[in-house]
Amino acid sequence: MATQPARPLSTLTDQPGPRLKPAHKAMAKKRSETIAAYLFLAPYLFVLLVFSLFVSIYGIGLSFFRIDMGFTGPTFVGFKNYIQLFSQLANPGLSDFWTSMGNILKFTVFVVIFQTILALVMALLLHSIKRGRGTFRTMFYVPAVTSSVATSLIFLWLYNSEGVINFLLSLVGVHGPDWLNDVFWALPALMLLNVWSTAAMFMIYFLAALQDLPTDVLEAAEVDGAGRFQSFWYITLPLLRPTIFLVVALGTIGAFQMFDQAKFMTNGQPLNSTLTPMLEIYNEAFLNGGFGQAAAMSVILFILIFMVTILQRRFIDTGSRQ
Numbered sequence: 001m002a003t004q005p006a007r008p009l010s011t012l013t014d015q016p017g018p019r020l021k022p023a024h025k026a027m028a029k030k031r032s033e034t035i036a037a038y039l040f041l042a043p044y045l046f047v048l049l050v051f052s053l054f055v056s057i058y059g060i061g062l063s064f065f066r067i068d069m070g071f072t073g074p075t076f077v078g079f080k081n082y083i084q085l086f087s088q089l090a091n092p093g094l095s096d097f098w099t100s101m102g103n104i105l106k107f108t109v110f111v112v113i114f115q116t117i118l119a120l121v122m123a124l125l126l127h128s129i130k131r132g133r134g135t136f137r138t139m140f141y142v143p144a145v146t147s148s149v150a151t152s153l154i155f156l157w158l159y160n161s162e163g164v165i166n167f168l169l170s171l172v173g174v175h176g177p178d179w180l181n182d183v184f185w186a187l188p189a190l191m192l193l194n195v196w197s198t199a200a201m202f203m204i205y206f207l208a209a210l211q212d213l214p215t216d217v218l219e220a221a222e223v224d225g226a227g228r229f230q231s232f233w234y235i236t237l238p239l240l241r242p243t244i245f246l247v248v249a250l251g252t253i254g255a256f257q258m259f260d261q262a263k264f265m266t267n268g269q270p271l272n273s274t275l276t277p278m279l280e281i282y283n284e285a286f287l288n289g290g291f292g293q294a295a296a297m298s299v300i301l302f303i304l305i306f307m308v309t310i311l312q313r314r315f316i317d318t319g320s321r322q
Helices: 009-014 020-062 080-090 096-128 133-145 148-158 164-171 186-211 215-223 228-239 241-256 260-266 277-287 291-315
Strands: none
Touching: 020 291, 080 096, 080 291, 096 133, 096 186, 096 241, 096 277, 133 186, 148 164, 148 186, 148 260, 186 241, 186 260, 215 228, 228 241, 241 291, 260 277, 277 291
């Protein structure tokens, strides 16, 4: 029986394998898509690395130095900036930084609670509207897209002792205070401004969450005889817990970092009653030249915000872990 001659090994290795071609094409396509994705992300990644990550690490390192803005170089002082700040806790009234921390804690508690409630109420109203929802949504959202500086200038006029608010109060026989120059009313005035200007943005978050709720669960509750309040309290509100956590966390971060209204409207006055940590950090760095001390203040503020956010996640966002 005749046998066919064996094919040379070179002919076997030189011929391309037809089964590998689709795999090679898929890998090349995936590689090109990955490169394209990173090219699109490159501007954002550059901003993130340079202006966020690098600046944060540099700021932490700066807190261990005493910076002289004259002709001498930075001097390493270790934890001296932190020790000096925490040593002032014994007399917080004599420390502008700890005074600002007390102000911002009161400010954050009030603003976060009321902006969350107002945002949820506006979202529920918009969700119940069948006609003209887009028009009302645009009207409600106007404060969120208005410049904070422009808003501050408008409220400076409203809060003036002879402004619109006091004029309206005088119509009902109430003598309004000089809002921004009164130690008692200055901080609450900024609180009301921030609630009004930030609730509109969080309203969109709640509105999107309400539109995404499972309708079959709500319809089943209605069939079982649950009223509107019962459906909202026992069904809608628990399903909104992840969104509530998001709104509360973002609102807390924004409240702790409040700067522009305090700077443009009161500059921390009267008697430091509206002084915020961000404003004190700005004053310490650019007015007093204490960049190392200001960096230490920034690190302490970051740690406080981080701890508060972790606690909020622990007590609010329970639905996402079930």
